Amino acid sequence: MTHDPVTPRGIPDATVARLPVYLRALSALADRGIASVSSEELATAAGVNSAKLRKDLSHLGSYGVRGVGYDVEFLVHQIGRELGLTQDWPVAIVGIGNLGHALAGYAGFASKGFRVVALFDVDSTVVGDVVAGLRVRPLADLAALAGTEQIAIGVVATPAANAQDVCDRLVAAGVRSVLNFAPCVLSVPDGVDVRKVDLSTELQILAFHEQRKAVRDLVGPLDELGARVAR
Amino acid sequence: MTHDPVTPRGIPDATVARLPVYLRALSALADRGIASVSSEELATAAGVNSAKLRKDLSHLGSYGVRGVGYDVEFLVHQIGRELGLTQDWPVAIVGIGNLGHALAGYAGFASKGFRVVALFDVDSTVVGDVVAGLRVRPLADLAALAGTEQIAIGVVATPAANAQDVCDRLVAAGVRSVLNFAPCVLSVPDGVDVRKVDLSTELQILAFHEQRKAVRDLVGPLDELGARVAR
DNA sequence: ATCTGTGAATTTCTTCACAGCA
DNA sequence: TGCTGTGAAGAAATTCACAGAT
Incomplete structure (x- = not known):
């Protein structure tokens, strides 16, 4: 040891x-x-x-x-x-709003080992539409489709309120890798990986540093480190 | 020390x-x-x-x-x-394709301290369109507009090929925080922060772990750690 | 009795600096 | 000589575990 x-x-x-x-x-x-x-x-x-x-x-x-x-x-x-890019990873996208649309059409998917095989949404005004060559299916079809197409990666592009439910369904359907675009924490059982892509988190981190820079400019580039911030 | x-x-x-x-x-x-x-x-x-x-x-x-x-x-x-969310951070989005559209319409922006004040694109078929209540301007207007509206954060949502050029223009216009959605590395001078949001990187990280899990399943859940992978 | 705040231990990540191979 | 691969040092992040406040 x-x-x-x-x-x-x-x-x-x-x-x-x-x-x-x-x-x-x-x-x-x-x-x-x-x-x-x-x-x-x-x-x-x-x-x-x-x-x-x-x-x-x-x-x-x-x-x-x-x-x-x-x-x-x-x-x-x-x-x-x-x-693991020598094999193809079938991807399903859930939530075909603005973001889901953009993701479905994203060329980066197809290029390197990832293939979008299914699109899902709960909204009946979207279901049936053809996006990036795929018909949008009702979310209820997920379980059935998971048997046919082995979905390896599920992309959650729904509002935060639905994200956990969608994630649970993906996991129930056998998906063990989830990419979460919804602004919330997803809980999953052991053996399932979740990664988060979060616009507003990134913006807030930038804002933090931006604020620091603004303060530093006010103080002036004098005293190297001791920048005691008064307010 | x-x-x-x-x-x-x-x-x-x-x-x-x-x-x-x-x-x-x-x-x-x-x-x-x-x-x-x-x-x-x-x-x-x-x-x-x-x-x-x-x-x-x-x-x-x-x-x-x-x-x-x-x-x-x-x-x-x-x-x-x-x-730094007690103040408003003016945001400009460059590249109004699928993704730029989705970003401009993203509610998360407005909610917490961020305000989209300008949209830019080079493509003349997009310039002039109104997206999320803002008219898309030609990229050439960036320098001029930076004087009027103090843009704090620039969002790069262009193809990789244009991203560095766009980034340089943002920096030249005084922007010191950049959120990069283009799949490439941006180089910036000291004092400028860049954060990257990268779909395919995240997918590849998931694929790595997915592959690991697949191998582990083949080997079986026996020997706890020594899993010597034979091929 | 409970739950925070934090030193200390541990683990992980980064960087240095150079031995060793082409 | 030039550049990789890597021990060893250093820095950062995490986790433990408990003193101390309420």
Whole structure:
């Protein structure tokens, strides 16, 4: 019990969260015909520090060449495999309002391993509409459809008031990964992952820092750290 | 230089990122007419552990009462003030495609301290349209408008290819907080904050865990940790 | 008796700095 | 020489566990 914080092939969460960023930067390099990158260059493109990048990649294996760098195509392949992008993940979107519409039409879905297979809504004025080539189904059809199409990821794009109910139905239908756009906390049983995308949280975090900057400007750029805020 | 990692009234980033979640949970409690909560209850509502909640709140001050809990209204006020929500933050959205539309119409904006004051796009087929009560302006008007309306936060909802250019224009117009929905890294000078909201990153993180779960199911729920993955 | 606020312990994440390979 | 991979140091975040206020 000395120092082995990580199960064999266990990749730290912080690293997993950055792999998509590296992947995107690498894809952009590949598109420009670049075959090889140093950790320094890739780190810059990804907006991180190079030591961090190297440590992150070292969790996947020794895929670099000392004195040279990383092979772009090869790394794309390895990261994609690690993230599970070699297979297709069927996605269902629940809640076809403004946001649901935008999500259904989002090209980023189709591109890399994700395929929107079903759209649901409770609102009968929306049900039956064809959005991004798919007919919107009544939410009640979810359970039935989950048998046919194996839905891997459920996207909750409903108002907060319905989100927990929708989430419960998704889980009951066998979905174990949920992406939540509703501004609320979802509770799920063990073994189900939820990730949240939250516009107003992000705005509030920006507002916090913006306020700090405003105060700092008033005080003036004098006293380096001791900025005692009077009110 | 013993143990004081944080400047006076410096609130850890991790705490700042959770304050909006607490605020929302508290608002929900207030709406239900609940006047007081324990850290345990609020933590559950916010989906965090109670020790973490207490430590987070302790960074704002001693606003709880031992043996009793926290006054809901009072905490709402304190957190709102800390996040800078007592003032209005003018927001501009650039890129009025599917997503920009959804964002402009998002009620969450107006509710809590944020006010959308301008919409921009380069596409002449969109410019002039009225979205959510605002006329879409050509991007070229940004510089001129920044003088009139003090834009505090710029939302980038353009394709990745245009995002850096748009961001540069926002910064040039004096914007120091950017919320980026484009799937790319933005580089900005010191003193400008960028936060990213990224659908496909979140999907890929979910896919990673989903893949793990699939493998674990194949292996079976035997050997607790040593799960050597053979292929 | 109850529940907050917080030192101390622990875990996780980041960064440094350099050994070692091409 | 140039750049990766990684121990070791450092910083940050989390969690424990309990003193102390009500």
